Amino acid sequence: MTSKYSLSQSPLFKLKSKKKLADLLGQSLGDLQSLAKSNDNYNVYTLSPKSKLDHPYFLRKERQVQEVRPHLKNVHERILNLLKRVQTPDYLHSATKGKSYRSNAEAHLSKDVIYTVDIKSFYESVTFGRIYHFFHSTLKCSPDISHLLTRLCAYKRNLPTGSCISPLLSFWTNVTMFQELDLFSKTNGLTMTLYVDDLTFSGTDLPKKTCFKIDKIIASYGYKPHKQQLYINKKAKIVTGLALCGARLDIPNKRRGKIRVLIEAIARERDAEKKEKLCNSLVGMTYEAAQFNRGYARLIAKQIRKKCPCTRQQINL
Numbered sequence: 001m002t003s004k005y006s007l008s009q010s011p012l013f014k015l016k017s018k019k020k021l022a023d024l025l026g027q028s029l030g031d032l033q034s035l036a037k038s039n040d041n042y043n044v045y046t047l048s049p050k051s052k053l054d055h056p057y058f059l060r061k062e063r064q065v066q067e068v069r070p071h072l073k074n075v076h077e078r079i080l081n082l083l084k085r086v087q088t089p090d091y092l093h094s095a096t097k098g099k100s101y102r103s104n105a106e107a108h109l110s111k112d113v114i115y116t117v118d119i120k121s122f123y124e125s126v127t128f129g130r131i132y133h134f135f136h137s138t139l140k141c142s143p144d145i146s147h148l149l150t151r152l153c154a155y156k157r158n159l160p161t162g163s164c165i166s167p168l169l170s171f172w173t174n175v176t177m178f179q180e181l182d183l184f185s186k187t188n189g190l191t192m193t194l195y196v197d198d199l200t201f202s203g204t205d206l207p208k209k210t211c212f213k214i215d216k217i218i219a220s221y222g223y224k225p226h227k228q229q230l231y232i233n234k235k236a237k238i239v240t241g242l243a244l245c246g247a248r249l250d251i252p253n254k255r256r257g258k259i260r261v262l263i264e265a266i267a268r269e270r271d272a273e274k275k276e277k278l279c280n281s282l283v284g285m286t287y288e289a290a291q292f293n294r295g296y297a298r299l300i301a302k303q304i305r306k307k308c309p310c311t312r313q314q315i316n317l
Contacts, residue, residue, distance in 0.1 A: 177223075
């Protein structure tokens with residue numbers, strides 16, 4: 001296992017040689033420069049809002065994906081590998097080995113009050129200038145190296161939505177904002193966690209004016225706070241898609257609703273191929289539920305064995 005080091009120990013820190021950058025990224029300098037100038041590095045497509053079922057629980061927003069093509073993808077993977085070696089703060093739970101949406105939620109178990117907020121259109125709001133600032137001002141690369149790296153990492157004028165590098169680079173490009181939010185949290189006796197653009201704050205007391213100040217800090221960096229939710233003395237608090245019920249995690253009621261609707265749809269479906277696809281989705285959701293509520297998952301598994309002959313061998317709880 002590679003040991004973590006500070007940002008100032010990164011091979012990218014104070015980098016001034018394009019030849020050394022090319023060597024670090026495992027490419028010829030000519031190839032790197034060609035990739036940086038190319039307009040053909042991404043497969044761009046729109047994910048349709050259509051879903052497996054015509055029900056509000058399964059509705060999805062239409063969104064554009066910029067998927068990195070193989071040659072540039074190799075470069076992104078190498079840059080990511082270099083950035084992953086840099087020590088990250090305890091509050092970061094995304095793009096971090098050993099952490100996940102689950103550990104992000106666990107950090108707030110048994111807290112009296114929780115405030116959640118995310119950043120609207122986060123990747124699209126991480127601009128070319130913000131990325132350049134990270135390489136030039138934070139990593140202290142020379143201007144030409146910073147510009148080359150930014151051209152390699154950005155899709156047109158912002159972070160691509162379909163690159164392996166975006167979750168971690170979105171953190172580093174905004175590390176000053178997240179550090180300010182963390183300091184504000186500690187000053188006010190709060191716990192803060194970050195999962196991509198999902199920010200969660202918890203403690204014994206969290207007045208609305210404190211929530212307003214959190215939003216104000218985010219807005220001061222040119223971002224728009226979004227989907228704010230303050231949980232005060234509520235039985236279940238939702239953090240990164242999980243329900244916090246006192247000292248334990250569970251799946252939220254909406255997820256249970258999706259499972260119920262899926263079971264009803266399977267019972268009605270007469271087309272064998274469609275039925276099998278729905279059953280496979282239900283199996284996946286059941287295994288996910290089993291991580292947090294095994295008793296509930298076993299009840300669903302019984303229904304699967306009755307109603308989904310095609311998947312009887314797949315479910316084992």
